[in-house]
Amino acid sequence: MSNTITQAEIDEVSARVTRGGKAPRPPVFQDKNEEREYLKFRLAQAFRIFGNLGYDEGLAGHITVRDPIRPDCFWVNPMGKHFSLIQPGDLLLVDHDAQIQEGSGPFHLMNTAAFMIHSEIHKARPDVLCAAHSHSVYGRAFSTLGKELDMLTQDSCAFYQDHAVFHNFGGVVLDADEGKAIAQTLGNKKAVILQNHGILVATSSIEATLHFYIALEKSCMVQLLADAAASGTGGQTQKIAPPDAQNSYSVIGKVFPVGWFSAQPHFQVLEKREGDSFKFSETAQVTKMPI
Numbered sequence: 610m611s612n613t614i615t616q617a618e619i620d621e622v623s624a625r626v627t628r629g630g631k632a633p634r635p636p637v638f639q640d641k642n643e644e645r646e647y648l649k650f651r652l653a654q655a656f657r658i659f660g661n662l663g664y665d666e667g668l669a670g671h672i673t674v675r676d677p678i679r680p681d682c683f684w685v686n687p688m689g690k691h692f693s694l695i696q697p698g699d700l701l702l703v704d705h706d707a708q709i710q711e712g713s714g715p716f717h718l719m720n721t722a723a724f725m726i727h728s729e730i731h732k733a734r735p736d737v738l739c740a741a742h743s744h745s746v747y748g749r750a751f752s753t754l755g756k757e758l759d760m761l762t763q764d765s766c767a768f769y770q771d772h773a774v775f776h777n778f779g780g781v782v783l784d785a786d787e788g789k790a791i792a793q794t795l796g797n798k799k800a801v802i803l804q805n806h807g808i809l810v811a812t813s814s815i816e817a818t819l820h821f822y823i824a825l826e827k828s829c830m831v832q833l834l835a836d837a838a839a840s841g842t843g844g845q846t847q848k849i850a851p852p853d854a855q856n857s858y859s860v861i862g863k864v865f866p867v868g869w870f871s872a873q874p875h876f877q878v879l880e881k882r883e884g885d886s887f888k889f890s891e892t893a894q895v896t897k898m899p900i
Contacts, residue, residue: 635814635869636895643890644677649697650887651815651876652684652739658819658875659743660693664826670743671723674815675731681705683731685723687716705732729788730795730811739818740811748808751829755804758828760849761835765828766857767821772800799864800825817868819875 638644673683684700702710775794795801810822880886
């Protein structure tokens with residue numbers, strides 16, 4: 610299922626889910642250098658949100674963002690720094706040959722699995738700005754089942770026919786061929802469950818990737834709880850019918866505006882707690898979100 614959405618669809622979805630005006634939109638930059646700084650700032654925030662949610666697991670986990678100046682490169686976290694501590698100046702700029710570029714942070718140690726997985730996704734999917742993978746607990750637990758989510762709740766419908774399962778676990782991803790296989794399994798969907806490994810989300814914005822990663826992690830948790838409860842009582846979970854799942858997906862499954870907009874509260878809370886937000890120039894066209 611494609612993440613591409615037309616302006617008419619954006620307006621239609623916005624009208625269905627909001628009242629009292631149009632939903633805010635992402636900032637638009639005239640200056641690519643300012644856009645780069647914004648994306649680095651936002652990516653570092655996304656890492657800190659992941660850290661606050663407990664999505665860390667030792668050295669595992671990575672979020673990448675395609676660079677707006679050099680689309681053949683992406684920004685990624687340095688290996689060995691806790692998510693909750695990452696700042697824009699820590700990020701590494703890496704090309705598709707795994708070479709760390711000028712402008713990277715001082716700690717030049719990159720997770721090989723991060724490169725093998727994310728470089729292939731960014732190469733295969735020009736529409737993907739941001740991809741996120743970590744070893745979060747419920748995604749990891751659900752991945753052992755080797756199956757897609759059931760459409761059990763309204764929230765799980767955000768992934769209706771828009772996620773896949775990668776079954777061929779071959780250990781830590783240190784080989785380009787496995788990265789390519791993961792990218793092929795992801796296809797044009799926004800999420801993939803990596804069997805015996807965890808979950809991965811890839812979309813056209815940092816915010817939508819963050820939102821749908823959290824939503825997928827919670828959907829995995831809900832299904833594990835629901836299946837256990839049904840098993841314990843001798844009953845069975847009630848699945849949402851495909852037409853109703855599709856209808857819900859058409860509202861809550863879109864990367865923009867709903868995915869991007871749904872992440873804003875996470876960033877608002879972080880900025881309120883830290884007292885720091887990105888300083889836009891006068892030339893940036895942006896609807897500022899209230900804190």
